Amino acid sequence: MSADEPGQGFSVALRTATWSDHGDNEGSSYMTALVEGRLGRDEYAVLVAQLYHVYDLLEDAADRMAADPVARAFDFGDLRRREALQADLAFFYGPGWQGRISPNDATRRYCDRLREVCFEWPGGFVAHHYTRYLGDLSGGQYIARQVERSLDIAAGEDGVRFYRFPGKPKGYKDRYRALLDGAPWDEAERARIVDEVKLAYRLNAEVTAELSRDLRIEPAA
Template sequence: MSPTSTPFSAELRAASKEAHQGAESQRYISALVAGDLDRAGYTALVMQHHVIYEALEGAAEAMRHDPVAGPFVDDALTRLPALAADLEFLLGADWHGRIEPSPATVSYAGRLGAVCASSPEQFIAHHYTRYLGDLSGGLHIGRSVARHYGLAGDAGAAFYRFDRITSPKAYKDAYRARLDDLPLDEEGRAALRAEVLVAYRHNTEVFADLARFVPAGDAEVAA
């Protein structure tokens, strides 16, 4: 990167700004943060997250030693154990057999399985979209969820806690620096940018599907 060129992390952020805003503005997210869902409506999101992260973190194991993608694989980010604990609290010991992935989630997980274990660029795109979101707006969502849905401590909302990351801002800064230093040509960067948009599209479709849990009055106001 030359001194006057735009950092790649800034390019990614600019290229995905509209898609990011579209995901955040989904009425399910508005209802979730406002505390307008019932416990089942919240639990449905935890189920979808488990399916999504099972696919992504499975791919992370395949990419752990990849020279391009490997530096992004960090056990401090791993979400599956927290999601399992949340689902056990919310659904009981038989939670695994009670997970109901939506069609949008099945499609999202299918995309992760199709590209993330074989393409470093596409893996990084999905990794970036999910985990940097978790360390940004996700922290705010976690505080709202715990308050509105009566989840004391980690019980039911452990997904939103990153106990091994003491400073989310410092972590995100270092993550963006790794993006800026990626040894990719323009074709590789273009592939990564394009896949970030795919990731946001899938994420938005999951939220749109979950809108069925938004009470009718809230849906009418948000429309």
């Protein structure tokens, strides 16, 4: 099946083709408990720690992709999250946070896939970059408000810096989608990218599913 429908840009086709995969992660017991305000600081901090390993690799890959004329355009400086995550981890774990966090098994598998595809395949880099950063600019903004409220953290302060960007999310999203629509990928490459985004969503869902099990978070009644 074609990644695009007639008259439809790739950004819309990509979102449509992966919508159900995206929902699988949002519906995990962990994410449901998070947005409902049922998690404490320690339980939330574990997610921040897992995300750090993912973004650390993705932003290393972005440095590698600086030589690619298409992929490098997606690496907006304002979107990079490494420093924000470091600030949040210092808030939750203290100045020695590096020695207090480690990836769980699902995060290790996720990072293994990033190493496989994001450093040499531009389309693979964009697929994983899209999955994370467009999510941060969309549903991540709602999550930030819920975390601020439930953990009593002031908006944009340490603890939730990960979700806050210098500019308005809509501007970044519009620019990003325009890049997707204008990228010179043929139908076969677009289909590969769709498949990789689906895989990225599954890998994300596995991370939060493992957190659900480790923290013994049950679905809401």
